[in-house]
Amino acid sequence: MAQEAKKSRFAIVTVIMAALNLGEAGKLESFFGRLVKKFNGEIKILKQNKSTDAMTIENDITSVKDQLEDAQSDLMAAYADVDVEKLDSNASQDAHGEEYIAKIEMQEKIVERLETRLEELEKSLEVSNGKYDKKIKVRTERINKISK
Numbered sequence: 001m002a003q004e005a006k007k008s009r010f011a012i013v014t015v016i017m018a019a020l021n022l023g024e025a026g027k028l029e030s031f032f033g034r035l036v037k038k039f040n041g042e043i044k045i046l047k048q049n050k051s052t053d054a055m056t057i058e059n060d061i062t063s064v065k066d067q068l069e070d071a072q073s074d075l076m077a078a079y080a081d082v083d084v085e086k087l088d089s090n091a092s093q094d095a096h097g098e099e100y101i102a103k104i105e106m107q108e109k110i111v112e113r114l115e116t117r118l119e120e121l122e123k124s125l126e127v128s129n130g131k132y133d134k135k136i137k138v139r140t141e142r143i144n145k146i147s148k
Helices: 011-020 024-080 089-148
Strands: none
Touching: 024 089
8 A cells, every 4th residue: 555645744644634535545435435425316216217218218108008908908899890881882881991901001110110119119218228237237246345
């Protein structure tokens, strides 16, 4: 360790340094204490941010699930939506068949888009949590290396 700080020509400085433990050991103690406090503060903020981000994504997931449920109901309604009055002749049946299939395909695309969005959000939640967990782990390891 480096030499102890030079004695002051003022007696009061020596008394204050002793009282505050501001020799090199005291300075190191203060320095590492401040680092640990900083890392603990960062961990607290990271946990809050993780929670906030997770809540936002989970709300989005809930919203998309609700939309998906509605879209699946609309798809079933599209299958049941047959206008019997348009089935009088072969030509009208063919024409109605195209319209019928178009409605079903449109609803299927909506369901598919929402299912894809739901998968993306669930993946996003995993990635977000993993990102925060990694940052928290790094800071916790730093504290452990400093403290133990």
